[in-house]
Amino acid sequence: MRIKTLTVVGVGLLGGSVALAARRRGLPEHIVGIDQSPALLERVLRGGLIDEGSLDLADGVREADLVVFCTPVDRIAEQVLAAADACRPDTLLTDVGSTKEGIVRQVEALLPGHVLFVGSHPLAGSEKSGPENASAGLFKDRLVVITPTERTPAGSVNRVTAFWLDLGARVRLMSPEEHDRAVALTSHLPHLLAAALAGILPAELVELTATGFRDTTRLAAGDPHLWQAILLANREALLAALERLGGQVDRFREALLQGDGPALEQLLLQGKAIRETLSR
Amino acid sequence: MRIKTLTVVGVGLLGGSVALAARRRGLPEHIVGIDQSPALLERVLRGGLIDEGSLDLADGVREADLVVFCTPVDRIAEQVLAAADACRPDTLLTDVGSTKEGIVRQVEALLPGHVLFVGSHPLAGSEKSGPENASAGLFKDRLVVITPTERTPAGSVNRVTAFWLDLGARVRLMSPEEHDRAVALTSHLPHLLAAALAGILPAELVELTATGFRDTTRLAAGDPHLWQAILLANREALLAALERLGGQVDRFREALLQGDGPALEQLLLQGKAIRETLSR
Numbered sequence: 001m002r003i004k005t006l007t008v009v010g011v012g013l014l015g016g017s018v019a020l021a022a023r024r025r026g027l028p029e030h031i032v033g034i035d036q037s038p039a040l041l042e043r044v045l046r047g048g049l050i051d052e053g054s055l056d057l058a059d060g061v062r063e064a065d066l067v068v069f070c071t072p073v074d075r076i077a078e079q080v081l082a083a084a085d086a087c088r089p090d091t092l093l094t095d096v097g098s099t100k101e102g103i104v105r106q107v108e109a110l111l112p113g114h115v116l117f118v119g120s121h122p123l124a125g126s127e128k129s130g131p132e133n134a135s136a137g138l139f140k141d142r143l144v145v146i147t148p149t150e151r152t153p154a155g156s157v158n159r160v161t162a163f164w165l166d167l168g169a170r171v172r173l174m175s176p177e178e179h180d181r182a183v184a185l186t187s188h189l190p191h192l193l194a195a196a197l198a199g200i201l202p203a204e205l206v207e208l209t210a211t212g213f214r215d216t217t218r219l220a221a222g223d224p225h226l227w228q229a230i231l232l233a234n235r236e237a238l239l240a241a242l243e244r245l246g247g248q249v250d251r252f253r254e255a256l257l258q259g260d261g262p263a264l265e266q267l268l269l270q271g272k273a274i275r276e277t278l279s280r
Numbered sequence: 281m282r283i284k285t286l287t288v289v290g291v292g293l294l295g296g297s298v299a300l301a302a303r304r305r306g307l308p309e310h311i312v313g314i315d316q317s318p319a320l321l322e323r324v325l326r327g328g329l330i331d332e333g334s335l336d337l338a339d340g341v342r343e344a345d346l347v348v349f350c351t352p353v354d355r356i357a358e359q360v361l362a363a364a365d366a367c368r369p370d371t372l373l374t375d376v377g378s379t380k381e382g383i384v385r386q387v388e389a390l391l392p393g394h395v396l397f398v399g400s401h402p403l404a405g406s407e408k409s410g411p412e413n414a415s416a417g418l419f420k421d422r423l424v425v426i427t428p429t430e431r432t433p434a435g436s437v438n439r440v441t442a443f444w445l446d447l448g449a450r451v452r453l454m455s456p457e458e459h460d461r462a463v464a465l466t467s468h469l470p471h472l473l474a475a476a477l478a479g480i481l482p483a484e485l486v487e488l489t490a491t492g493f494r495d496t497t498r499l500a501a502g503d504p505h506l507w508q509a510i511l512l513a514n515r516e517a518l519l520a521a522l523e524r525l526g527g528q529v530d531r532f533r534e535a536l537l538q539g540d541g542p543a544l545e546q547l548l549l550q551g552k553a554i555r556e557t558l559s560r
Contacts, residue, residue, distance in 0.1 A: 195551030
């Protein structure tokens with residue numbers, strides 16, 4: 001896929017990594033970064049992540065063939081719609097938001113006809129943030145879920161797919177709703193649990209934690225402002241996932257109350273068997 | 281502390297690491313390993329972890345100055361009591377079990393007067409098992425909780441403390457009950473949660489998991505048979521910890537139901553703030 005100008009909106013960990021990965025693959029001739037922080041734009045310009053910085057959405061997307069929105073999930077839809085009018089015909093817009101239904105349906109309802117939008121979600125990230133932690137290899141061999149709807153032209157899906165494949169990712173198509181139900185269980189529920197578990201640790205027990213507690217709560221180090229928006233945007237699916245987990249925890253509780261070792265072992269075996277099917 | 285003969289009962293990950301660490305520090309002249317598996321004893325003898333293997337508890341402890349029990353928590357008390365009669369006067373017995381109240385109180389009630397017992401719990405381990413994964417550095421800079429009671433002679437506590445310090449660990453004294461309440465929250469609850477979360481992942485969503493799900497569920501890879509005994513042995517404290525977590529999860533649920541972003545962010549901030557106090 002030929003891209004002359006790539007515009008990245010929001011140059012944090014993900015936006016910076018999109019820029020670095022695209023540059024390394026020699027994809028765009030020109031990379032524009034849009035951000036609300038002049039100091040950050042200055043830094044990433046000096047660091048060579050982008051060729052041009054802009055504080056203004058319309059200015060920054062004017063020449064773009066492809067615009068990737070890497071801003072918080074509760075800002076993406078309005079920004080896509082605000083940028084669209086300034087875009088040239090056939091400009092392709094996508095995003096990296098962790099939730100898809102709300103964004104895709106809002107954009108789809110109001111997007112002007114001369115541009116194209118397809119939602120994306122790279123299953124890659126870090127509890128760290130900021131362009132200093134960006135990496136050209138962040139998407140390598142990671143799965144990117146692309147979420148077309150019944151109204152998305154096949155050509156747009158192909159262009160977005162080609163872009164992510166070029167960055168080294170694998171790609172899978174899902175509907176926005178199917179995507180949100182899946183990540184409620186695989187990403188948002190683990191995040192909530194990690195934060196809840198970390199949140200109840202009394203200060204005097206910190207010394208008693210070891211690698212197990214650290215690993216189980218790693219996700220709690222994520223940015224609370226970004227994550228409240230993600231959890232809220234997917235709250236129905238997340239509440240359903242929480243319900244499902246509650247059922248399994250109740251089985252553990254019952255086995256403990258009954259002193260039923262074989263039942264406990266069976267529940268632990270079930271978790272181990274599934275854990276071992278996960279790739280490294 | 282001078283040890284001529286160290287006997288390790290159960291030569292798995294922990295027992296093997298005790299042997300390797302003691303050897304590296306040049307502590308004992310002679311290391312005896314006791315295990316129920318002749319093939320395993322053969323392997324660890326050949327590997328140089330131990331100098332002598334025994335299938336028989338009484339035979340293996342006869343010459344020991346120090347015996348460290350590294351067997352499953354539901355076997356330790358009976359084995360300590362079974363070994364005690366064969367021990368020489370003043371032999372010091374300890375263990376590495378993840379729960380302490382049941383073991384310590386059972387042993388204390390029935391231990392013959394010519395030997396000494398103090399419970400230990402090194403907060404070190406791995407989801408891996410077996411002597412192949414043992415490491416001389418497993419205890420380095422890790423905390424070992426030593427759990428004397430009001431009946432434990434100070435001299436025994438000092439000897440056990442010196443042993444763990446020699447292996448590179450840090451040491452903290454707690455009562456068995458205080459220890460069990462603490463690890464219910466810092467270790468057993470994370471284990472239960474990891475297993476419950478892994479256990480509800482449908483096969484078709486495995487591809488949708490990333491590092492977050494992997495880290496949060498790492499503990500689920502632990503040995504189900506060993507862990508059912510640990511969870512059962514500490515079930516009252518674990519049920520209380522589960523109750524405490526349930527309260528925090530309810531706060532998340534309520535914030536989600538109300539669509540209350542600031543409340544969600546506050547809960548996430550609480551988790552992040554505590555998470556960041558954990559040492560690396």
